[in-house]
Amino acid sequence: MRLLVLNWRDVRHPLAGGAEQYMHEIGKRWVASGAHVTWLTAAVPGQPARDRLDGMHVVRAGGELSVYPRVAARLLRLRGHFDAIVDCQNGTPFFSPLFAxxxxxxxxxxxHVHQDQFSTHFSAPMAALGRWLEGPAARRVYGRRPIAAVSPSTRHELRSRLGYRGPIFVVPNGTVPLPADTTLRAPDPTIVVVSRLVPHKRIDLLLGHLGMVADQVPGLRVEIVGDGPDRARLQSLVHELDLHSTVTFHGRVSNEARDQLLASAWLTTSTSQAEGWGCTILEAAAWGVPCLALRVPGVRDSVLDGETGWLVDDARHLGSALVRALNELRDPVRAEAVADTCRTWAGCFSWDRSANLLAGILHSEMARMRESAPASSVEHREARSDIAVLAVSDQRQPDVQARLRTVDEVVHFGDRTAVMLNGCDEPAATAVLRRVGMQADSLQLVDNRLMLAGPAAPLAPERALAQLGLDTA
Structure with a gap:
């Protein structure tokens, strides 16, 4: 299969972040499964115009804004050359249906939806244009084509703020494999923040509260990992606030050095104004490190409040919340319980699953465009894609995947099988299962937590189930 990826950056871009990592991790898995993946992106100084990254053919042309007309021109030339297109929207759409x-x-x-961010980067007229392009213009051009959103928050924003009415599927990020040794916590209270240093991450908000926190938490250390255009300003702020003995900027470091710092952490934080998903939150959770964060879109999906961290509703209370969390984590029994839950939650996410989910959506759209799916088949669902049902059978159903839609998810665990049926409520799910010959021992509507964790979670050991509040009884 020949697949084309459109993204304004690739992982070699100096400002690459979670969005680029997401598509790169998925793309390289598609290559490993036999697909041919081409990635169109912007040029960047020091990088070749044509490159090969993990088997993907990367073509770089244009700048931060001129990449869009350059991609449009290439799409016109390449019409019919690719079997499907993955159009990564990062605020400014590529409007690929117009050209492909x-x-x-x-x-x-x-x-994530960028409506509130345009005004922080552009003048009022340009911000208004950005909001129109992301909203009404994109909605008109893309119509009812499917969208893969990385979190329930993003799906909600697409519905409520941008007015999309077509199918929206949640395809969460994967994360790093669970480390073998997570017993390296520092003796003194340590906060480790892994982040790009850009204004919308609002690291300055954290720094503004650290003076009070340091006064109440003896021995506090704050390690900031990452780089970006905001670094000089943040370092000046640390000097102004006399936090140089508390805060260390490590800049961009190797994965090994980052992991060593995460392993030492008691806590990580997120003060971002909004995210699609908390990539670094889950990476920390894999090390058993909880997160204290503001309750904002994306982040609120990544943190299980009171279980894998704490969510703060008002930024003015961030400092006092940090003090409470660090004092709570002084208790080694409580700290280990939180760490166990963090690792269990992080273990629900894998890039293999993300790649399979997105591939299923692509195959479904390819079939729709070929008009090959008969209306009487299991393709027909009454409910919107936002609704899903989990069906669990205590008897293994080895052939059920082939009889379901490609956007449905099937996992086997020992003698049991779990199926997540998208676009179904319970009566519709019962009808679908009857048509495919599967006897379900339990049915339940899928909530946001289960949507993210996936159908494998209810088949995990009982201890993990209890930790995450996931059950099929």
Whole structure:
């Protein structure tokens, strides 16, 4: 299969972040499974115009804004050359349906909605243009083509703020494998923050509260890992606040050095104004490190409040919340319980699953464009894609995947099988299962937590189930 990825950056871009990592991790898995993946992106100084990264053919042309017309021109030349297009929207859409053709299978990837961010980066007229392009213009051009959103928060924003009415599927990020040794916590209270240093991450908000926290938490250390255009300003702020003995900026470090710092952490934090998903939150959770964060879109999906961290409703209370969390984590029994839950939650996420989910959406859209799915088949669902049902059978159902839609998810665990049926409520799910010959021992509507964790979670050992509040009884 020949797949085309459109993304304004690739992982070699100096400002690459979670959105680029997301598509790169998925793309390289598609290559490993036999697909040919081409990635169109912007040029960057020091990087070749043509490159090969983990088997993907990367073509770089244009700048931060001119990449869009350059991609449009290439799409016109390449019409019909690719089997499907993955259109990664990062605020400014590529509007690929206008150039790739009406029948081209296209799936959008949306990490988060940018409506509130345009005004922080552009003048008022340009911000208004950005909001129109992301909203009404994109809604008109993409129509009812499917979208893969990385979190329930993003799906909600796409519905409520941008007015999308087509199918929106949640395809969460994967994360790092669980480390073998997570018993390296520092003796003194340590906060480790892994982040790009850019204004919307609002690291300055954290720094503004640290003086009070340091006064109440003896021995506090704050390690900031990452780089970006905001670094000089943040370092000046640390000097102004006399936090140089508490805060260390490590800059961009190797994965090994980052992991060593995470392993020492008591806590990580997120003060971002919004995210699609908390990539670094889950990476920390894999090390058993909880997160204290503001309750904002994306982040609120990544942190299980009171279980894998704490969510703060008002930024003015961030400092006092940090003090409470660090004091709570002084208790080694409580700290280990939280760490266990963090690791269990992080273990629900894998890039293999993300790649399979997105591939299923692509295959479904390719079939729709070929008009090959009969209306009487299991393709027909009454409910919107936002609704899903989990069906669990105590008897293994080895052939059920082939009889379901490609956007449905099937996992086997020992003698049991779990199926997540998208676009179904319970009566519709019962009818679908009857048609495919599967006897379900339990049915339940899927909530946001289960949507993210996936159908494998209810088949995990009972201890993990209890920790995450996931059950099929």
């Amino acid at each position: 053709g009406r029948r081209a299978p296209i799936v959008q990837i949306v990490h």
